[in-house]
Amino acid sequence: MESHERIQAACNFLLQSPPGEINDVLNDVRNIISDDELLQEGIVPALKKYNLAQFITVDIPETNHQSIISEAAQLSADSQEGEGQERWLDPRSKRSFVFDHMALEASDLQRFEPNESFEPFRAALEKASLKYLLAHFHDGVSSVFSNQTTPNRFILQIVANKYNPTNFWAGRWRSEYVVNLNDHSVQGTILVNVHYYEQGNVQLSTTHSISIALPPGIVTASPESAGTKILALIQTEEGKYQTSLNDTYHEMAEKTFKSLRRALPMTRSKLDWEKVLGYKLGAELSSSKGAFATGSS
Structure with a gap:
């Protein structure tokens, strides 16, 4: 090759x-x-x-939080300085940075001035998302981006990782929501990936789409009120999906996996384990007698 x-x-x-x-x-x-x-x-x-x-997260220097690396976080070419230096945005700290995709490190922080017309709602949505993380995600990270040229269009991203190599499993939850106040809608996608690899290799990978129509009252509310209500709607939808996943796991354990294995051995009769133990003990005794007889002759 x-x-x-x-x-x-x-x-x-x-x-x-x-x-x-x-x-x-x-x-x-x-x-x-x-x-x-x-x-x-x-x-x-x-x-x-x-x-x-995968919405990989990165520690932002001079802060105590992480930000998400994604297409939404990548600054356009006309927003970047210097040739060959892709820059990424942490909207929470209003900083742009260079990201090393191998070392997963941020460097060369610079101030980023957001569009002042869009920032109040973006910040309110970010604040509501951070409260949501504390309530529902272990070590979750969220980032909220505004389209710097299109009014009233925002992207909320959430990622939560749980790695447990000692017990041979790992998982990642990703969700992305496009909040469009112009057409009163939220279009979202949830992606879940779980890997179990103790004496085997089993992966679960799911994708779920969400569409939410925003009531007029939310769109005309204050940024703080609108952000809280939008996250409440997202919480409801994600809760429904989590419940459906739990139901699916239970059904797989009780039905699907059981149907994959033979209920009875090839003889079509259950094993009598006491007899099996007796057979084994008898075989060992016979073997011992034979060895004793051989040794004494």
């Missing part, structure tokens, strides 16, 4: 990495490629694609 084919295969493996396990996958493909310089050059685009799709 040629070098570029091996790099392409490595990129495909990386893009399919389960939550929190991309470094393990990267170490494995490094052993396959055996050329760190070539590997780093070839996989950076794949890492960027993975980070954006």
Whole structure:
């Protein structure tokens, strides 16, 4: 296999990495490629694609919070300074930064001046989302972005990760909502990925779409009131989806998985474990007698 084919295969493996396990996958493909310089050059685009799709979070220097790396966070070319320096936005601190997709670190912070006409509602939606995180997500991160050219259009993103390698499982919850005050709607997507890998490899990957019509009273309310009410609607929808997932897990455990295994052995009769133990003990005794007889002759 040629070098570029091996790099392409490595990129495909990386893009399919389960939550929190991309470094393990990267170490494995490094052993396959055996050329760190070539590997780093070839996989950076794949890492960027993975980070954006998975809502990878980054610590923002000089703050005590994290921000989400996503397409919504990427600043347009005319908003960036310097050639070849992609910049990303942390709307909470009003800072832009350079992001290292391999080291997952932010650097070169600069002030970012948001559109003053859109900022009150964006900030209110952000405040409501942070309260929602505290109530429902363990170590969750949210970011709220406003479209700097389109009035009344905002993007709310939420991500929560739980890694438990000791017990061989990991999971990630991602949700994104486009809040459009112009047509009084919220269009959302929830993505859940869970990986169990104790003596096996089982993954759950789901996508769920949400559409919410905003009552006129919300659109005309103050930013603070509107933000709180919109998050309440999102909470209701996410709660329904969480309940449906729980019901599905229960049904799979009680029906689906049981139907995959044979209820009885090939003999179509249940095993009598006491007899099996007796057979085993009898065989051991017979073996011992034979050995004793051989040794005494």
